[in-house]
Amino acid sequence: MSMWRLAWRNVWRNPRRTGLMIAATVFAVFLVVFFVAMTNGVHQKMIEDTVRLHSGHVTISAPGYTENRTLDYFLRLDTTLIHTLDTLPEVQGWAPRVTSFALVSKEVESRGVALLGVDPRREPTVTTLARRVRTGRFLTVGGDHEIVLGTRLAKRLGARLGDRLLVYGVAYSLESAYDLYTLVGTITLPNAALERGLALLSLRNAQDFLVYGNRISEVAVLARSADRTDALRSALRKALANGVGGRPLAIRTWREMMPDLDQLLTLDSGSLAMMVVILVVVVGFGILNTILMAVLERTRELGVMLAVGLHPGKVFRMVFIESFALAAIGLVIGLGLAIPVCLYFEAHPIDLSGQVAGAYEFFGLEPLLVFNLGVENVLYSSLTTIAVALLAGFYPALKASHGDPVTALRSL
């Protein structure tokens, strides 16, 4: 126990040097915790937004649909499929969709849109589309010949609630498809391009419009939680191993559907890891330098201690503890600063208005910096800092304890 007191006193022999070293550690710990929390938060939000905007965690479609996105690739929403999706415990929610391309026209003005046929009852179990209503309301279960547009699209067309809009396209049967629909609502979307180019019909109306029968383009499935995604895919693949109506299925997670997003997240995590490594190495060398200096300027003193018979192991432990104490103080203060700050931003996401907002919108994201502190983050940063401190203390401790007392006494 006395070694702890001795070490503690040694640490504060040169308060300025120690203070600077602690400040550096505090800074590094703060940065690591802060940026890890921010990256985690932003990544989770990106995944969540993407998944809850459209795709779900897992998408079921016909093989080839994702690559070609034409009406040629379809699956049939038959009782087997409905039953499987309704009863599988891994399924939190599911929504069938029909997607195609169409022209929406108000009087002479028209725009090309992605036409999305959704089931008004099931869609809210997967996506937030129904909650994004800006004016009017979302499609309803009993509604017929109703249309919902992105707010910007409605504005561009000069369409107001209650207007009858002409939708024109090419049906599955290759005949012209056209019909009139009443605008019942507009929705806000995080992506401006999407808001300018999305029109929603009820699934039934879309199937009629496209002469598509009970065919659908895809089913978006929501997992119980994001980390159950792979389990959900396995469960679906097993339950639907024979396909639907004898036709094979492509069952893919959002990672497979959006490899670019997945890769971007990996890349981003990689650059973060690099920053963490650099900070940790710098802190490690800082501690090494501080302790080594402290040992070297005490060569004579340590020599005396050894000469009067102090066990080298105790000297080793003392220097080791000095290194640990230095890092521990920095860590505690660093965490003491970082945790409240992260928790604050977790509750109050940073709104990136101004120049950066444009870039975010371009990528279809809300310009929000979200934080997610997480226990792992705090735990891992603490363990890393301590481990690095111990590693850095090893050499000075070895040097202090294994010196020759005679030479040590002669020095200085």
Added chain:
Amino acid sequence: MSGVARASGPGVLRSVQGRSAWAALIPLLVQFLVFGGLLARPTTAPALEPVPAGLDADLIAHRADDNLRSDRTFFRGRMVVNSPRLSGPRTVVFSSWEDRLGKRSFIRIHAPPKDVGTAFLKIHSNLWMYIPRVESTMRIPPSLMLQSWMGSDFTNDDLVRESSEVEDYAHRLLGVEPALASAGGRRALVLEYLPHEDAPVVWGKIMVWVDAEHYAPLREEFYDERGTKLRVLRFSDFHRLDGRTVPYRWSLKPLDKPGHSTVIVVDEIRFDVAIDSTVFTTRNLTRRVE
């Protein structure tokens, strides 16, 4: 339809890609690498005979075009669409009037019943469409020029000709193919059309085979700007008319859609006819036709 649906359809829904501006560079870099690779890919050229002296590529392109259209052309014909989706071919009957100098054209559909009376009017780069059943006229945005026309493999651009293969492209004579298999072994001049820089064209390159004797177009291959061949148009059933050699059958095959093809069959074509200027009016669009 599928082409643009792929680009601006549900793909938009998942354009969530990045969270910082620099991240935008990554897809760009990837594209650069991919496209660079494609560009560097060697193209296998057919064995051609050298070009005979005294032939001018621009003139040949001009003469090839003259066999298809004049300054004022009237056309009546059928378009037959084949698709694996259909149990039998789908036929669209239509007439068209084109005023090449005025950059105006008008198309009226006569069949199938659902589309009777539907009409298209193009004046310069504006395209309108009228659907009698819902009594609505809609303007088709220029961005939709590559959309399928009436469910066929032809695009809006093909029918209303916003671009001109004569004016908007630079022509180069590559050589002579002694016996073009797809045209019954006819001797053909092979030309390459590359778009002018600011031309409003949708293709990256067109390869054209022109009959060496009467300069009728025999075959055209359309490439995108990456150099991928997207579709092949074959001309056949040639008729002599007003000093022209006119193909009465135009078969289009999109290479990215197996089993799909569209044939336009000419029932009547008249060159340099007088066309009343009231044809090219929005009033004519909405005119009742029985």
